[in-house]
Amino acid sequence: MDARLNLYDNAVAAKFAKYINSAGAVVTGSALPAATQELVKIRASQINGCAACTDMHTKDAEHAGESQLRLHLVAAWREANVFTEAERALIALTNTYNRMNVITRQPGGDYRPGQWG
Numbered sequence: 001m002d003a004r005l006n007l008y009d010n011a012v013a014a015k016f017a018k019y020i021n022s023a024g025a026v027v028t029g030s031a032l033p034a035a036t037q038e039l040v041k042i043r044a045s046q047i048n049g050c051a052a053c054t055d056m057h058t059k060d061a062e063h064a065g066e067s068q069l070r071l072h073l074v075a076a077w078r079e080a081n082v083f084t085e086a087e088r089a090l091i092a093l094t095n096t097y098n099r100m101n102v103i104t105r106q107p108g109g110d111y112r113p114g115q116w117g
Contacts (some may be wrong), residue, residue: 007052008110018116034064036087042074044094051108056116063113
């Protein structure tokens with residue numbers, strides 16, 4: 001896949017990504033634990049079909065102490081028994097998230113934890 005906007009090699013695209021990423025400030029600025037915040041962001045990334053975002057948030061979640069089991073089960077959260085009711089409610093709310101990957105078409109795999117922060 002070719003990226004529409006190369007977020008890694010283009011300063012303008014990288015700045016664009018930082019502004020778009022600031023839309024997640026509601027979650028980031030909340031009192032939720034970092035790992036829980038990343039679960040919400042992972043689910044939004046899955047809904048959006050954004051490989052780069054999924055890559056970023058799964059790596060950040062692991063860095064925040066999230067378990068591999070729970071990371072693997074986010075996509076099937078309704079059937080998984082590893083999430084609390086509060087986490088399940090938060091993950092369910094992500095269905096209204098925007099479609100960033102429709103804009104960027106950014107491939108996943110290159111993100112380093114903290115890169116956009």
